[in-house]
Amino acid sequence: xxxxxxxxxxxxxxxxxxxxxxxxxxxxxxxxxxxxxxxxxxxxxxxxxxxxxxxxxxxxxxxxxxxxxxxxxxxxxxxxxxxxxxxxxxxxxxxxxxxxxxxxxxxxxxxxxxxxxxxxxxxxxxxxxxxxxxxxxxxxxxxxxxxxxxxxxxxxxxxxxxxxxxxxxxxxxxxxxxxxxxxxxxxxxxxxxxxxxxxxxxxxxxxxxxxxxxxxxxxxxxxxxxxxxxxxxxxxxxxxxxxxxxxxxxxxxxxxxxxxxxxxxxxxxxxxxxxxxxxxxxxxxxxxxxxxxxxxxxxxxxxxxxxxxxxxxxxxxxxxxxxxxxxxxxxxxxxxxxxxxxxxxxxxxxxxxxxxxxxxxxxxxxxxxxxxxxxxxxxxxxxxxxxxxxxxxxxxxxxxxxxxxxxxxxxxxxxxxxxxxxxxxxxxxxxxxxxxxxxxxxxxxxxxxxxxxxxxxxxxxxxxxxxxxxxxxxxxxxxxxxxxxxxxxxxxxxxxxxxxxxxxxxxxxxxxxxxxxxxxxxxxxxxxxxxxxxxxxxxxxxxxxxxxxxxxxxxxxxxxxxxxxxxxxxxxxxxxxxxxxxxxxxxxxxxxxxxxxxxxxxxxxxxxxxxxxxxxxxxxxxxxxxxxxxxxxxxxxxxxxxxxxxxxxxxxxxxxxxxxxxxxxxxxxxxxxxxxxxxxxxxxxxxxxxxxxxxxxxxxxxxxxxxxxxxxxxxxxxxxxx
Amino acid sequence: xxxxxxxxxxxxxxxxxxxxxxxxxxxxxxxxxxxxxxxxxxxxxxxxxxxxxxxxxxxxxxxxxxxxxxxxxxxxxxxxxxxxxxxxxxxxxxxxxxxxxxxxxxxxxxxxxxxxxxxxxxxxxxxxxxxxxxxxxxxxxxxxxxxxxxxx
Ligand code: FES
Ligand code: FES
Numbered sequence: 070x071x072x073x074x075x076x077x078x079x080x081x082x083x084x085x086x087x088x089x090x091x092x093x094x095x096x097x098x099x100x101x102x103x104x105x106x107x108x109x110x111x112x113x114x115x116x117x118x119x120x121x122x123x124x125x126x127x128x129x130x131x132x133x134x135x136x137x138x139x140x141x142x143x144x145x146x147x148x149x150x151x152x153x154x155x156x157x158x159x160x161x162x163x164x165x166x167x168x169x170x171x172x173x174x175x176x177x178x179x180x181x182x183x184x185x186x187x188x189x190x191x192x193x194x195x196x197x198x199x200x201x202x203x204x205x206x207x208x209x210x211x212x213x214x215x216x217x218x219x220x221x222x223x224x225x226x227x228x229x230x231x232x233x234x235x236x237x238x239x240x241x242x243x244x245x246x247x248x249x250x251x252x253x254x255x256x257x258x259x260x261x262x263x264x265x266x267x268x269x270x271x272x273x274x275x276x277x278x279x280x281x282x283x284x285x286x287x288x289x290x291x292x293x294x295x296x297x298x299x300x301x302x303x304x305x306x307x308x309x310x311x312x313x314x315x316x317x318x319x320x321x322x323x324x325x326x327x328x329x330x331x332x333x334x335x336x337x338x339x340x341x342x343x344x345x346x347x348x349x350x351x352x353x354x355x356x357x358x359x360x361x362x363x364x365x366x367x368x369x370x371x372x373x374x375x376x377x378x379x380x381x382x383x384x385x386x387x388x389x390x391x392x393x394x395x396x397x398x399x400x401x402x403x404x405x406x407x408x409x410x411x412x413x414x415x416x417x418x419x420x421x422x423x424x425x426x427x428x429x430x431x432x433x434x435x436x437x438x439x440x441x442x443x444x445x446x447x448x449x450x451x452x453x454x455x456x457x458x459x460x461x462x463x464x465x466x467x468x469x470x471x472x473x474x475x476x477x478x479x480x481x482x483x484x485x486x487x488x489x490x491x492x493x494x495x496x497x498x499x500x501x502x503x504x505x506x507x508x509x510x511x512x513x514x515x516x517x518x519x520x521x522x523x524x525x526x527x528x529x530x531x532x533x534x535x536x537x538x539x540x541x542x543x544x545x546x547x548x549x550x551x552x553x554x555x556x557x558x559x560x561x562x563x564x565x566x567x568x569x570x571x572x573x574x575x576x577x578x579x580x581x582x583x584x585x586x587x588x589x590x591x592x593x594x595x596x597x598x599x600x601x602x603x604x605x606x607x608x609x610x611x612x613x614x615x616x617x618x619x620x621x622x623x624x625x626x627x628x629x630x631x632x633x634x635x636x637x638x639x640x641x642x643x644x645x646x647x648x649x650x651x652x653x654x655x656x657x658x659x660x661x662x663x664x665x666x667x668x669x670x671x672x673x674x675x676x677x678x679x680x681x682x683x684x685x686x687x688x689x690x691x692x693x694x695x696x697x698x699x700x701x702x703x704x705x706x707x708x709x710x711x712x713x714x715x716x717x718x719x720x721x722x723x724x725x726x727x728x729x730x731x732x733x734x735x736x737x738x739x740x741x742x743x744x745x746x747x748x749x750x751x752x753x754x755x756x757x758x759x760x761x762x763x764x765x766x767x768x769x770x771x772x773x774x775x776x777x778x779x780x781x782x783x784x785x786x787x788x789x790x791x
Numbered sequence: 792x793x794x795x796x797x798x799x800x801x802x803x804x805x806x807x808x809x810x811x812x813x814x815x816x817x818x819x820x821x822x823x824x825x826x827x828x829x830x831x832x833x834x835x836x837x838x839x840x841x842x843x844x845x846x847x848x849x850x851x852x853x854x855x856x857x858x859x860x861x862x863x864x865x866x867x868x869x870x871x872x873x874x875x876x877x878x879x880x881x882x883x884x885x886x887x888x889x890x891x892x893x894x895x896x897x898x899x900x901x902x903x904x905x906x907x908x909x910x911x912x913x914x915x916x917x918x919x920x921x922x923x924x925x926x927x928x929x930x931x932x933x934x935x936x937x938x939x940x941x942x943x
Contacts, residue, residue, distance in 0.1 A: 142889030142926045269885065276890030277881045278873045279826015279866035283891060286825035294820075319792065319809065347809065347816045419830040419838050419925050420891045469828070469891025470925050501831040694885055698931070702888055705927025728835035733923050737916035741930040 093241040095201040095249070096122035096174075122174060123197045124153050126205075130238030132157075132164040132225070137179045138186035139168070139441050140272060141471030142702075143758045144695035145186045147270040151691060152190055155263040156198030156256060158222035159237075161271050170463035171447035179444035181468075182476055182586075184660035184756020187691050191754055192255075199253035201244075208243035209235055265748070267694035272467065284439030284466045285423045285498060292425065292494040293322065295487055296349040297340045298356055299329060299507050302721035304365040304581045307337035307358070314355035315341050320348025324356070327486040331479040331509055331583050332544045340487055346498060365581065366721040373718070374410070377515045377578055381408065381536045385574035388535075388553050389562030392570030397530040401521030404530075405609050409516040409598035410783040412715030415731060416511075416587055420469020421504050422480035426487070427494035433460045434485065439468040441475040449478070454485060472706070473586040477509060505731050506723040510716050511587030512538045512580075514557065516598030518605075521570075526610030528621055530570040533561045533599055538580035540591065550577035559591040560658030560763070561599055565628040566621040582718070588706060589762035592658040596763030597711075597770070597784060600654035604771045605780065614771060615641050615653050627686045627755075630747055631655055631664045638745050639666035639682040646670070649679065652771025656763035661755030662686045663700065665768035669776050675789035676773055678708075681742045687755050690748040696757040697744040703761025704742045709734045711766040712788045797858050799824065800868030810856035814848075815839045817855045818865060826866035826894045830923070837922030840895035841865045847902045849921075866894035869901060877901050880939035888926035896922045900936050909940050 125133045138145040150166050169175040202222050209227035210217035219230045228234045275281035312324035320343040329336040341352035425437040434456050443463045484497040514537040521530035540556040542548035562573050607617035622629040648671040655664030668680040683700045713732045717724045725731035770781040779791050794807050806821045818827050830838030834849040841850045842864040869875050877900045887893045903918035
């Protein structure tokens with residue numbers, strides 16, 4: 070992503086952040102550094118700056134740290150400020166954490182996605198904290214006329230060996246006049262007090278007392294409520310509507326049309342506006358709407374899936390080619406083929422889509438939302454609704470789950486259009502039915518797999534052909550199906566297994582359903598085919614699936630470390646009780662690297678999950694407990710996607726409507742997950758939020774094969790009847 | 792429309808609403824207590840769980856007209872300083888992720904501990920299976936309920 074910066078003058082900035090009087094403001098200058106932040110000071114009398122101010126220390130001693138990553142449950146409300154606080158030598162209870170809302174001066178990284186937050190900020194933000202600390206140290210040493218080496222920073226104070234001390238607030242004025250250190254010295258990780266430690270998250274007490282404010286909790290003066298009807302059949306046109314009955318519902322004030330915009334799709338919608346939400350819902354029930362389905366009313370999953378199977382006979386576009394797959398495969402002594410299928414699934418965060426938007430005179434717009442992408446909202450909505458620079462304010466609240474759903478602004482578009490039409494603040498809330506039926510969804514992928522082994526059971530040729538609709542095509546009008554599409558072949562050519570001959574392919578399937586990223590994106594379906602098929606190859610080679618994998622990893626790699634760690638923590642070589650089976654899988658992709666060993670036992674006609682061991686490789690970890698929570702949760706989400714209904718279509722619409730028929734794994738269905746973190750340093754930091762998903766289903770299904778001899782090649786499956 | 796006098800967290804509120812309006816919307820939009828959440832509207836997710844005379848109910852599927860003189864407790868009424876044993880255990884074990892389901896989870900757990908101060912895993916399974924968590928905090932909830940039982 071390209072970094073951009075704009076000119077902000079100091080007065081504007083001070084007003085914007087609501088501080089008065091001189092203070093120390095330290096941030097990153099993003100200008101001309103190729104995206105690498107340069108620490109800069111905004112406190113002096115400099116007229117204009119390209120700067121991302123991340124920390125402000127006021128004379129009063131108040132310290133504010135700005136968090137640019139929306140909190141969606143992944144713990145960035147702790148992990149991002151901790152990067153600054155660690156180097157600044159303050160604890161998180163000494164600072165106020167403020168969530169940024171896409172303001173230009175906070176730079177282009179204002180989003181939560183791709184498991185990027187911590188790793189993209191790790192060094193830059195530490196430099197910000199370290200620079201501020203060095204300036205405070207220098208200010209103190211000058212004031213006391215002592216060598217700076219005799220001073221140290223601790224708990225928001227500078228201390229001198231003589232016992233003298235001064236709070237940061239007392240020193241900021243002097244510090245703000247100093248040069249920003251060019252290369253501030255970062256702490257030795259051995260001295261870390263916050264990073265790498267299980268520090269309590271500051272948002273958690275709020276979330277245990279009902280005090281955390283989510284998007285849906287916002288109320289502003291003079292606000293009305295809206296519920297929006299969309300056509301259940303995807304791709305329909307609005308012909309007409311009769312709102313006479315709706316308007317008779319007490320509390321209903323208006324009925325207006327709006328447009329749901331998602332990716333390349335635009336869907337007509339009819340909104341009922343009322344002075345309370347319940348009335349809006351009742352009014353909506355009374356609407357009579359005529360839609361033109363345009364032939365889409367016959368669309369169904371069964372026919373579409375058969376179409377995917379037929380398409381698998383096409384060669385497809387080459388995603389990756391090494392060695393000579395075709396010749397090797399043809400001549401190989403041992404070969405196998407298999408076809409894998411996965412479902413469409415929903416994100417279903419428990420907080421439904423909602424937004425409060427207020428259009429004010431002079432083309433001013435304010436938005437309050439649970440969103441993963443405030444930066445994108447500021448950029449794209451200013452353009453779409455002609456809001457002049459600086460007139461659009463976005464307030465990011467705690468997100469009641471993201472999982473990729475809140476990377477998309479369809480519900481925000483609706484609220485903005487409605488407030489613009491009626492000139493009053495609007496609170497729009499989708500019902501659970503709206504969320505379940507309208508998507509957007511994770512697409513299904515089907516996979517045609519081929520593998521070949523030498524006579525002594527070594528993998529010599531491998532092919533993963535993906536047949537699926539495309540995420541990219543869902544975004545773009547001018548999608549070219551003849552070009553490679555990385556969104557649909559994610560990770561399949563990046564696994565570390567040393568197989569000399571590999572040719573991976575993608576066959577594009579046309580679609581009119583809005584498909585989007587879901588937590589861990591396409592890796593969540595591709596890993597299932599990929600790692601179950603590796604297992605099939607191991608069986609064909611008559612080798613232990615763990616040894617077979619490690620045998621293809623002769624060079625040192627993080628993947629090898631993950632598998633070895635899994636082997637160790639799961640006691641892989643220890644014989645299991647009768648009726649049990651174990652399975653292993655790993656997957657490396659853009660977000661990071663994780664793996665599982667799952668153990669199951671036969672239970673009646675199905676299986677019971679007995680044990681789940683997870684290993685996630687991060688390189689460097691900021692909050693181990695938060696990472697563990699992410700992996701625990703990812704396993705639950707992956708189990709839901711593997712064994713619950715998923716989303717299906719019939720008569721042009723989504724069959725599932727709410728949690729009763731689009732079920733999630735419940736409390737009593739989830740065994741504990743034993744999570745282990747690899748953090749052995751290294752040059753890259755990997756993500757935490759997503760890597761726990763992709764390898765779960767294949768590890769589970771490989772375990773089921775080991776226990777029962779039944780190879781599961783289609784998700785979802787019934788765990789009580791395998 | 793009708794006027795109802797309802798008691799929430801030992802405070803009395805007068806609201807003028809449709810008798811069929813679910814208690815959830817009365818609590819959120821009329822009384823202004825937003826800790827109780829909307830997730831499904833059909834008693835499937837438990838995000839809206841409150842206590843009616845100490846018993847957990849799904850307020851999204853409970854009409855305001857049925858409340859009568861019974862006492863309602865919401866997450867805001869569990870403790871003044873976030874120091875109920877369940878809340879303390881929740882913080883100690885860092886249960887919430889996004890946190891959206893947690894008001895409901897806590898209301899169910901508080902009621903469980905009142906009924907069974909030393910719940911077994913089976914008791915916990917029964918008490919908690921009506922509360923969905925999309926973030927997948929189930930295993931921490933289980934540990935935290937056991938921990939809270941020690942703290943009481
Ligand atoms: S909102 Fe009441 S149970 Fe889901
Ligand atoms: S903590 Fe996010 S839904 Fe439970």
